[in-house]
Amino acid sequence: MPTNQPVLTTSRLQLLPAAGGWARAVLAYQQRNRAHFAPWEPTPGGMFYTELFWVMRLRQRELDWQENSGAMFLLVQEQAPQQVIGTVTLSGITRGVFQACYLGYSLDQAYEGQGLMREALEAVIAFAFGSLKLHRLQANYQPENARSAGLLKRLGFQIEGQARDYLFLNGAWRDHVLTSLIHADYDAAPLLA
Template sequence: MYPLPDLRTARTHIRLPREDDAERLLAYRLGNRAHLAPWEPERDEGYFSLEGCERAIAEQIAAAHADRAYPLLALDPDERAVVASFTFSNVARGIFQACHLGYGVAAEQQGKGVMFEVLQAGLSWAFEDLRMHRVMANYMPENQRSERLLQRLGFEREGYARSYLKIAGAWRDHVLTALLHPDARG
């Protein structure tokens, strides 16, 4: 079992969701529904319900305890609201020691450096505590904010995948990037 995160940044508290986060998660999902829709899979109405959030949190906790994925919430310091979320998913161990990174930030936090701050802390945790060798992150070519964020974090372009993921109801191309453990960077 790898240590679960309890990270603090200047503006956030980052941790695995808990059962009592369901209402906060629902408020984040509802408040950012239109903002995040162009970058996410199509969601059914259950995703935007309290029951859907409760079910998601239970699944997320189980995934972390099984070392399959680490879905994390970034909350304001008083834990009143979710300001961002990110997930280390598709965890592969053995000779690969890698995962994928996905993330989203609340509309009112966009452009303030919060996602950079949160991901810096999260990536340090993934490399140090989860012992990842490689973290992969992919973005749609038109998502210039994600491109700049990943570049600033040190991710390097590794490829281009046509019709890679079904986002907002359509198969979309993605730029493939990765960040290696600091000891492996040359």
């Protein structure tokens, strides 16, 4: 992995590395979208909607990068550079014969339908397959989440199956559709060395 997690730039977004200094902005993002995110996330604990929680969570994401196990990006726009409008996370990076990770993302409800998440994910996918040299990205979604289903399909993710009672979210076990995107031109030569 590169030494420092880079800033990724698209035509309308900056994708900034997660850092503890963004805790207040991420907290405001979570508070604005509390009801919007509820169906897709775990039931928040008592500390979730506190700045301290987000300082600790974002510092953990920084540590994930340093340990080569993940990367989290915060989405901001030039006209409001202090307001987080989304996140993209690469987690569980596994090397060796797997060379893969999980892709997660969320977007402020007020910014849906503008193509911003697709723009952000295209940048992160290019980064994952380029700089991080990953072979496979996995992204899973609940069957009811038509927005995620359509977005992943447009990005080229292929459905690989369905997992029953996959994650405990919003107070119950939820089924998930399992998808992946493979880096077709992956150079496996270093794995053979």
